[in-house]
Amino acid sequence: MTEGAVEEQVDQPRKIKLVRDLPDKLFRGVASAGGVTVLLIMLLVGTFLAIKAAPALHQAGFSFFTTQAWNPDGRHFGVAALLVGTVLIALVAVTIAVPLSTATALYITEYAPRRMKTILIGVIDLMAAIPSVVYGLWGFFFLESRLAPVAAWIAQHFGWIPIFKVKGVDGHQPISSLTLFTSSTLIAGLVVGMMITPVITSIMREVFSQVPVGEREAALGLGGTKAGVIRTVVLPFGKGGMIGGTMLGLGRALGETIAVYMIISPVFTIQPHILQSGAISVSSLIALQFAESNSFGLSALMAAGLTLFLITLLINFAASSVVARSRSGASS
């Protein structure tokens, strides 16, 4: 009888009880508290936004996502133009920042002599530390006046491509005024691009430098050129990190406020012509209007903010899952 019972136990997984020591308990407690706090903060921000946004969302219904106007007092408002504007600025930023970051990261990891490497890494960290309001100033007072002629040239010669079209420029007439080209999506996007370049560069540099020495040497040992090694070993290995870095940069670009606010002149209809004066983004609109809004206006702004919050969250999750699944994310 007893033998049978023992046999039965042997055939089943045994329960193992874990006894933790006090230091381990303490440490575990502190670490868990940190993790839980971060989750809690995110939850609080989301809930706060959702509660505050509820009146405006209730009032506008689904038209909130299709309306191209921002007039909460007239009960006529929606995020259609805002979202398109936000995404356009972010796309311009990413289009500029990703090639720049890739080249910089490759230069640092593959080509730069050691001293140059140290200097560049320092400069890029510095670039990340410059406050966005300074980028805004630089964009507004320096870049804009110099970029407007370039934009004018592009509009005149490539105006037939829809996004480069500017109203009042047909390619034959001389351009009447450069003010057509200031405060545009392009300029805002360029400045935001400068701001997200350091983040993307750092992440790419990190993954490129983790390429296993064995693979690198294998490629070189086969007579591979530097370019060949980059193409066959470094970039495939770094792919996950490149995508992840780009997504993180995109997330930041979507949320960038002050620099965009300083540069653009707001429009509330969908403005797909990136060279033309007039642009908008969710966060710059909030910065622009929150001080002078009544409670319903604030609720509308909260709703816009909530939309952006959710989109950014989604992008960041997508980014981290891509990075986690790639080889460069896991230290293999």
Add this chain to the structure above:
Amino acid sequence: MSLPSETAIALPPAPPSSVAPRRSGWRPADTSPLAVLSAVRGSSVATELRAEEINAWFGDHKVLDRVSLTMPTGQVSALIGPSGCGKSTFLRILNRMHELVPAASMSGRVMLGDQDIYAADQRVTSARRRIGMVFQKPNPFPAMSIYENAISALDLTGVRADRVVKDFLVEDSLRKASLWEEVRHRLHQPAGGLSGGQQQRLCIARAMAISPDVLLMDEPCSALDPTSTRRVEDTIGELRGQVTIVIVTHNMQQAARVSDRCAFFLAAQGQPGVIVEQGPTDDMFGSPRDQRTRDYVEGRFG
């Protein structure tokens, strides 16, 4: 102990005139299958490799002192000796991998046929193409399939080839590495799914695909189990005569089994490594002239 020396006689004749010009251009002007094939494979001949008065340093630290060694055409030369005596450094000097290490430097000449691979007019990539290398740890490209791995050298050196040529090169190189039968039905699966020994033979295939004149092997079996080791050793036996092989090994039995000639490296405490004795493997193991060689091959130190 070592294989009979007939293998050396069975070598294909080596017309030296056809060796130099075929590599100089490398990129075939004509991309027809035949042209690419001949550009990639050319008149594949094993070539003698001769190191002359090699010194090597890492920073101020001298690790090799006036090492000279001739590695005869189509034979297997084994470099033996205790850890830290400079064998691997010497091997990496033979195909210019040494200079990848920051602060590494060397002097002396490495003659491939009648050409010094360190000469000013020599491209480092062309030296490495002609002198292939297999590393200690199997290092196939993990993101690539077996097929892509086998012909990765084409892509790395910017040679375009069409499907027929690629298929041919893949089968041919995998056969040379005695891997074809095991992988022929899963050529397009990732190389990471192979066993360690298969991965190492894939690395041999990858190096053989561009028909090097010399194949260097840096302890190719030290990360493998005995069965895989045996397979790699058999592969080395198959390649004898087709390519000049230089193998670094810590395993005395392996050196005795696979090599025609041996060179015994030794570094006295704090001194750079030197070759104590070199010669036919039979003599090195059967009747070594130097007492230190005798002690080492009989396992009394190192």
